[in-house]
Every structure is written in C-alpha cells, then in structure tokens.
Amino acid sequence: MTNAVTDNDHDGLLNACAAGDKQALQRLYTLEGASMLGVVQRIVRDRAAAEDIIHDAFVRIWTRAETFDAARGSARTWMFSVARHLALDHVRRHRREFTAGDEIDHHADPLEGHSHHPAPADHFDWQGHGELERCLAHLPPERRNCLFHAYVDGFSHQEIAIRSGHPLGTVKAWIKRSLAALRECLS
Template structure:
C-alpha cells in the first residue's frame, strides 16, 4: 500500500524521487478528476502538472491532523481545476451571432442525453429531497456544487471547521442519493 504521508514528507525534504512516485501513483486518477471538471484534456493535463508543482512546493504545509495526505493532494488539485473553470468563465466572450447558435446546440445536445434520473417524470423529487436536509447542510451542498466553492471557502463563509463542512457535505450527498434512489 502506498504511503502518501511519507511521500509528502519526503517531498518536503526535497526528495525528487518521492514526487516521481507520487506522480506515478496518482496522476492518472487526478487527470480523470480534473478532466471531468474542466472538460478539456489539454487544460486538464496542464492543471495536473501545476498541481504537482504545487504539491512539491507546499508538501511541508500538509497537516495530517486536518485530513489524509491523499485527500490533501486531491483537494489541492480539485481547487486548481475549479479555479481554472471560474477564470475561464470570466474570460470567455462569444460573438453575438455565435452565441445563439451555441446556446441552441447546447440545448439540443442536453435533450438528447439520457440521464440517470428522469427529471420529467419526477420534477419535484430532487427539490423535496433537498428540503429534507437541514438548511445549513443544504447550503453547503449548493455552495459546493452550484456555486463551485471549495470546502475551505464554504468553511470560511460559514465560520465552521473545515472537517465539519466536509462531513456535512458527505452526509448530505448520501442522504440525497438515498432519497432520490
């Protein structure tokens, strides 16, 4: 079993082979996660590269009392991907006549895709399931998945401990899966 904490400690000491081992262990999974977020392979590859540079430079800041080493790596990478999406959304400008064509094409593509949950058959089900969550937990889910905030950003906004926010989101998603299921 791979020892992520030991690899991060070694990176903090300047051991390049530890970074290489970490890269070989996790880069394919990290690339998959990032690609699902940014939906662009070239950008995803750049973000994973940047993530490993950041892992190398910040390995000494990892605190095992705040979570697992692997979780820290994935969180750092996910945050870079979300920031890239936010930054790209601010900079993307479309020509006025292209905008309507793309919007129409996106709607057509969306209608053609099959969904694991048929929204037309059960339109109020998700809303009803969300209503069953405590307001603070529902807000955490919205902040994470609608607003795109990181767990750290949510914790800061709410003035709650990071671990608590992560637990609220995890439990809320489990409850939503069971309710919708």
C-alpha cells in the same frame, strides 16, 4: 527515498517531498497522476488543459508539501484538492473570458445544454476505492450523484439542481447531509 517511507504511504511520501526528496514526488505522481488526471479532465473537459493542470498541481504539491497537515485529512485527499482547486480556477477563468470577450445572446435559453433527464441509478463509476467505496455505497444514488457532480465535475448547486430536476434546497441539503454521513462513516 528514506527506508522509513513505503511506496503507498502518501503521508510519508508527502513529508519526504517537504524534505526535498524528488523520488517521493515521482512516486506520488506514479501512484496518483492518472487518477488525478481523470478527475481534472472531468472538470475542465479538455485533455490538454487537464494535463497542464496536473503538471501545475504536482509543482504546487512539491512547493507546498510542508503546508500539509495530517490532522486535517489524508495526504491523498490534500493532493486531490490541490488539483481540483486548480481545475475549478481554470473553469472559472475561462467562463469569465467567454462572458467578457464574446457577444452574449440575451435571448438564449439558460437551460440549454442542461437537459432535464433524471440521472441513472449511478451516473458515475465510483467503485474500487476501499473504505470510501463502502461509505459511498450507503448513500442513495441521487445523493451520491449530487456529490460527484459537485466534487468531481465541479458543478455549482444550481447547475446540479437544473441537471437533476430537483429543487435547489433539496440538492444543497443532500450534499450537506451526504458529506456529514461520509465524514462519520470514514472516522
């Protein structure tokens, strides 16, 4: 690894990956692998599948590192979005396999498994992420939970509305306004 890149410089490490530095990829994995695994596991709800997705994510990070554009966001965010997209693709693919391959009970309750319980004040353990933590703390808990359900759990707006008991339009508005507030706070 070049001396110009520090161990916690995600942008520099990603640029080093684009230049073919395997040690940079190893350092990124050491820094973020466990956190990314936690995010992916929350989405796919299967440890083995999550581990496979993380492997695929780091292969994709390695092979597409040159496509990272620092003007569009941080390297860390880009890496997590790679993993998150792979996890959501996995969930979508398995939903299609289930509905196409299994007999569907047309009389089943569509809300089964989505009990209508109000979310606790904070449903997620989100503390400890520096600047993001400060910005998230400014959001009301129900709006923060909607964001986490969308971007950590991978739920659709409809699923969040069912789980939270709030109207779909309210959930959509909360997510849109919360993202705008976070963008402003982080800039």
